[in-house]
Amino acid sequence: MLTLSSIDAYYGQSQALHGVSFDVAEGEILALLGRNGAGKTTTLRAIMGLNRVARGVVRFDGRVISGLPTHKIARAGVTLVPETRDAFSLLSVEENIRLGYRTGSPYTVERLLEMFPIIREFRLKKGGELSGGQQQLMVMARGLAMGPKLLLLDEPSQGLAPIMVNAVAEVLSALRRDRLTVILVEQNLRMALDVADRVVILEDGVAVDALSRAAALADPARVEKHLAVH
Amino acid sequence: MNKNLLALAAVVLLAVVAPMVIPISIANEIIVIAIFAMATNLVIGVAGLYSFGQAMFFGAGAYLTGYSLTAGGLSLVPSILIAIAGAAALAGIVGAVIIRRSGFYFMMLTFAFNQMAFYVVLVWSGVTGGEDGMAGIKRAPVGGLDLNDRSVFYAFCAVLFVASYVILRQIKKSPLGLVLEAAKENPRRMASLGYSVHGAQLAAFMISGAFAGLAGSLYVLLYRFVPIDSISWIMSGNVVFMVVIGGMSSMVGPIMGAAVFVWLQGLFSLLWAQWALLFGLFIIFVVFTLRGGLIELFKRVARIRRAGEAHHG
Numbered sequence: 001m002l003t004l005s006s007i008d009a010y011y012g013q014s015q016a017l018h019g020v021s022f023d024v025a026e027g028e029i030l031a032l033l034g035r036n037g038a039g040k041t042t043t044l045r046a047i048m049g050l051n052r053v054a055r056g057v058v059r060f061d062g063r064v065i066s067g068l069p070t071h072k073i074a075r076a077g078v079t080l081v082p083e084t085r086d087a088f089s090l091l092s093v094e095e096n097i098r099l100g101y102r103t104g105s106p107y108t109v110e111r112l113l114e115m116f117p118i119i120r121e122f123r124l125k126k127g128g129e130l131s132g133g134q135q136q137l138m139v140m141a142r143g144l145a146m147g148p149k150l151l152l153l154d155e156p157s158q159g160l161a162p163i164m165v166n167a168v169a170e171v172l173s174a175l176r177r178d179r180l181t182v183i184l185v186e187q188n189l190r191m192a193l194d195v196a197d198r199v200v201i202l203e204d205g206v207a208v209d210a211l212s213r214a215a216a217l218a219d220p221a222r223v224e225k226h227l228a229v230h
Numbered sequence: 231m232n233k234n235l236l237a238l239a240a241v242v243l244l245a246v247v248a249p250m251v252i253p254i255s256i257a258n259e260i261i262v263i264a265i266f267a268m269a270t271n272l273v274i275g276v277a278g279l280y281s282f283g284q285a286m287f288f289g290a291g292a293y294l295t296g297y298s299l300t301a302g303g304l305s306l307v308p309s310i311l312i313a314i315a316g317a318a319a320l321a322g323i324v325g326a327v328i329i330r331r332s333g334f335y336f337m338m339l340t341f342a343f344n345q346m347a348f349y350v351v352l353v354w355s356g357v358t359g360g361e362d363g364m365a366g367i368k369r370a371p372v373g374g375l376d377l378n379d380r381s382v383f384y385a386f387c388a389v390l391f392v393a394s395y396v397i398l399r400q401i402k403k404s405p406l407g408l409v410l411e412a413a414k415e416n417p418r419r420m421a422s423l424g425y426s427v428h429g430a431q432l433a434a435f436m437i438s439g440a441f442a443g444l445a446g447s448l449y450v451l452l453y454r455f456v457p458i459d460s461i462s463w464i465m466s467g468n469v470v471f472m473v474v475i476g477g478m479s480s481m482v483g484p485i486m487g488a489a490v491f492v493w494l495q496g497l498f499s500l501l502w503a504q505w506a507l508l509f510g511l512f513i514i515f516v517v518f519t520l521r522g523g524l525i526e527l528f529k530r531v532a533r534i535r536r537a538g539e540a541h542h543g
Contacts, residue, residue, distance in 0.1 A: 090411070091412060102424070146423065
């Protein structure tokens, strides 16, 4: 469904990705792992057109999307849930979610409020009044409301209280049941391996390893050596 | 009562009562300029685009109406429609060039385009009358209505004023308005949600241009004359003042801003020849004490009343 071929991308002035290639099959959850600064977020942003792809090609659904403006990539069916949470602070929770909704999306606002019981209680509050965890769930709900073919999730559990991490994990399991195609960037290795079908490891902007979930579980050291601090 | 209906009732009431309490010519100028201020609020308040070139569209409407009625020999309604379409088209052209710039650069570009428009009008004096403006404009009757009657002309403008309020308020509350307000907070995020932010902003710029053109057109009919000031950057600055004085949070704010601006300008000029100084002090006072504009006064009173009711209840 998505293919990255030898992507070079920049974070500000410095090159963050060096010839990164991988693909994601339809219905697959791919975990993108690596240390801080390895280029995980830049990869997601490059797919989304938020960071310019200087070299290489991104193909989605058989068509080249690298070089398209972000809103066109979004309309093609790619949705990014950024690490920065990005709630519209002046709009209510429900308005935030409605802003994402596209006609035909299987995730209607009502269904999302069922899927995310924690945010249902806060639906009339302003986005800016929510805690970090509540905002994270709301922004995930907004992303799903778009009815994406491919969901890019950037560190959804980062900095959250344990109860919120569980809520995020439940949503991830639901997405797995729905056979949604997802690229998950996650520091929490256990959570990533719980839901991912496959793992791609980045190190200093290079894709250094790719392995199945079974292989990662069988040989944890192979993954962990790329994640541990030197 | 529903808040929207209450605001609409207040706007209608203002339009009806104003000519009874102040001279009708001043009331008429207020409702015409209020259309201009509401149009400007769509760009500044709702979309967060700091345009200092709105007089370009007001002036375009003014000159197009003036030309259509005199040299063009057209009747009144087509002249107004040409003004609206022409101003919207001009906003479309200018907007297409500058909408991708943001903040300070956008502001400077609107200012630069306004100056260019001003010099075109100044130099092209064969058509525009240059510095002397365009005179000899007559209010042709519309469907049996004699618009030379001051009350009839006022009613004609008042209907367009209320209609403009309703339309612009609906646009503010529409999905387009929601996209604009959200994009003001973070445009990139809106792009990630699949919205073309520049497309929405350009649409708002053109709609604003269209209503500014309507206001310019009515202004010319009111004074039967097109002053070159109607397209000068001072006019652009004044309308921004009106929006700031009145408040940007609703379309009622700019109406209040326009009313106070036009009325105080008249009052201060009677008191002292250097009235602009008093006016400057008034604006500084509003900005320091009422950050949300005059509309904030009403909100504060409503809050105090609610608190009082809650206390007694």
